[in-house]
Amino acid sequence: RDTARMALFYLDIDRFKHVNDTLGHPAGDELVRQTATRLQQTVREIDTVARLGGDEFAIILVDVRDIRAAEDVSERLLRKMQEPFRLMDDQVFVSASIGIALASGPQVDADDLLRKADIALYEAKKNGRGRHQVFAGDMDDLLLHKRKVENELRSALAGGTGIKLAYQPIFTADGRTIAGAEALIRWAHEIHGALPPQQFIAIAEERGMIGELGKWVLGEACRFAVGTQLPWVAVNVSPLQLRDGGFADEVALILAETGLAPSRLQLEITESVLLENNDTTRTILAALRQTGIRVALDDFGTGYSSLNYLRRHAIDKLKIDRSFVRLLDNDRSSTAIVKALVDLAIALDVEVTAEGVETEEQKALLVGMGCHQLQGYLLSPPLEPAQMLALAGP
Ligand code: C2E
Ligand code: CA
Ligand code: CA
Ligand code: CA
Structure with missing residues (x-):
C-alpha cells in the first residue's frame, strides 16, 4: 500500500517563453500571476502554492492519502491550466506539466523531494506536454537530471x-x-x-x-x-x-x-x-x-x-x-x-x-x-x- 503524508508538485508552464514573446504580451508576469491564482483556487486552503521563479511553481499538498489522490489533484490542476487565459484582450492557451514526488516517512527532506519532483517533471515533459509524472525510484539513474x-x-x-x-x-x-x-x-x-x-x-x-x-x-x-x-x-x-x-x-x-x-x-x-x-x-x-x-x-x-x-x-x-x-x-x-x-x-x-x-x-x-x-x-x-x-x- 502506498501511504504518503505529503506530496510535492513541480509545475512548469509549457512553452511559456513561446507564449510570452510570441504573442508579444508584455505581461508574462500577468500570466504567472493568474496561474498562481488558479493553482491556489484549485488546491485546498491547507496546501501551499509557491513560485519557484520564471514560470515554475511548487505546490505542497499535506495529508495526502495515497498516490492516486495526488494524481487526482494534479489532473485537476492540469485541466485548470488548459482553460484559456485572458491577457491584454487576447485569449491565450497554455498547458503545464507536473512532476510529483511523495514523502511517506516521518522525515521530509525538502531538497530531496524537490529534486525528485524535478526529475519527474523532466520525464513528464519528455512524454509530451500537459501531463504529469510521479517520481519512480529508477528514474534517478535512468535519467540524467537536467x-x-x-x-x-x-x-x-x-x-x-x-x-x-x-x-x-x-x-x-x-x-x-x-x-x-x-x-x-x-x-x-x-x-x-x-x-x-x-x-x-x-x-x-x-x-x-x-x-x-x-x-x-x-x-x-x-x-x-x-x-x-x-x-x-x-x-x-x-x-x-x-x-x-x-x-x-x-x-x-x-x-x-x-x-x-x-x-x-x-x-x-x-x-x-x-x-x-x-x-x-x-x-x-x-x-x-x-x-x-x-x-x-x-x-x-x-x-x-x-x-x-x-x-x-x-x-x-x-x-x-x-x-x-x-x-x-x-x-x-x-x-x-x-x-x-x-x-x-x-x-x-x-x-x-x-x-x-x-x-x-x-x-x-x-x-x-x-x-x-x-x-x-x-x-x-x-x-x-x-x-x-x-x-x-x-
Ligand atoms: P528535425 O529537424 O525534424 O530532423 C530530422 C529528424 O528526423 C532527425 O532526428 C533524423 O535523424 C530523423 N529522421 C530522418 N529520416 C527519418 C526517417 O525516415 N524516419 C524517422 N522516423 N526519422 C527520420 P534527430 O537527428 O534525432 O533530430 C531530432 C531533432 O533534433 C531535429 O528534428 C531537430 O529539431 C533537432 N536538432 C538536431 N540537430 C540540431 C541542431 O544542431 N540544433 C538544433 N537547434 N536542433 C537540432
Ligand atoms: Ca516553462
Ligand atoms: Ca530539421
Ligand atoms: Ca523536421
Whole structure:
C-alpha cells in the first residue's frame, strides 16, 4: 500500500517563453500571476502554492492519502491550466506539466523531494506536454537530471569532446541525386550512450546554452561542407538563436572564416519563429536571406502555419513534417493534407522537401504530388562525416 503524508508538485508552464514573446504580451508576469491564482483556487486552503521563479511553481499538498489522490489533484490542476487565459484582450492557451514526488516517512527532506519532483517533471515533459509524472525510484539513474546534463554538456562543448554532427543526405525527387544534406547534432554521452537531440537541445535552450551550442554546430557544418561537393548543408536553428540581435553577423563571420559561400548554407527554422511578434527575428531573417543564405521552414504543418509569411516570400523552402509522411500509405486524410501542403508550396513557388520517407509507397506518392526533395531512412539514414564525404566527395 502506498501511504504518503505529503506530496510535492513541480509545475512548469509549457512553452511559456513561446507564449510570452510570441504573442508579444508584455505581461508574462500577468500570466504567472493568474496561474498562481488558479493553482491556489484549485488546491485546498491547507496546501501551499509557491513560485519557484520564471514560470515554475511548487505546490505542497499535506495529508495526502495515497498516490492516486495526488494524481487526482494534479489532473485537476492540469485541466485548470488548459482553460484559456485572458491577457491584454487576447485569449491565450497554455498547458503545464507536473512532476510529483511523495514523502511517506516521518522525515521530509525538502531538497530531496524537490529534486525528485524535478526529475519527474523532466520525464513528464519528455512524454509530451500537459501531463504529469510521479517520481519512480529508477528514474534517478535512468535519467540524467537536467542540471547534470547541463554540466556535462558544458564541459563537452568546452573540451570539444563527445559532440559531433551527422549528415543526412537529402535527395532530389528521382531519389538518385544528392541535393544537399542536413546536419544533425549527436552527443555520445559517456554514461548514457547516444543521447537523442530532443533530450538535450531543450536543456541547452532552457539553460541559456543554445547560442553557444548553435554556433558550434554552424561552424562545424560549414567547415565540413567546404571540403565536399555537397551543393548545400542545412543547419537547424533554435528560435532562441534568432532572438539574439547579433545572429546574422555571427553567421556572416562563420561563413567568412570557413570560406563557405552563403548560397551553400540553408537554415532550418520552425513555424513558431514566424509567429513571433518580434521585429528582431524578422530583421535577422531578412538580413540572412539578403546575403544569399536560404531559409527553410521545418516541421511544416505541425504548428500554426503563417500563410501570410509564406505569401510574402520570406521563406525559400518548406519541409513537410514526418508525422504526415508516416501516415501517407494508409490514411486518406493525411494524404489530402500532404497534397494540399505540396500544392501550396508549388503555388507559392517555394521548394518542398518531405522528411521521414521510409517506404517506397510514400516515396511514390510524394513524387506524384510534385515534391521536389526527399529525406528519410528509405534513401539514407544520417551518416558519419566520413561516409557523407565518400558519397559527396571532396
Ligand atoms: P528535425 O529537424 O525534424 O530532423 C530530422 C529528424 O528526423 C532527425 O532526428 C533524423 O535523424 C530523423 N529522421 C530522418 N529520416 C527519418 C526517417 O525516415 N524516419 C524517422 N522516423 N526519422 C527520420 P534527430 O537527428 O534525432 O533530430 C531530432 C531533432 O533534433 C531535429 O528534428 C531537430 O529539431 C533537432 N536538432 C538536431 N540537430 C540540431 C541542431 O544542431 N540544433 C538544433 N537547434 N536542433 C537540432
Ligand atoms: Ca516553462
Ligand atoms: Ca530539421
Ligand atoms: Ca523536421
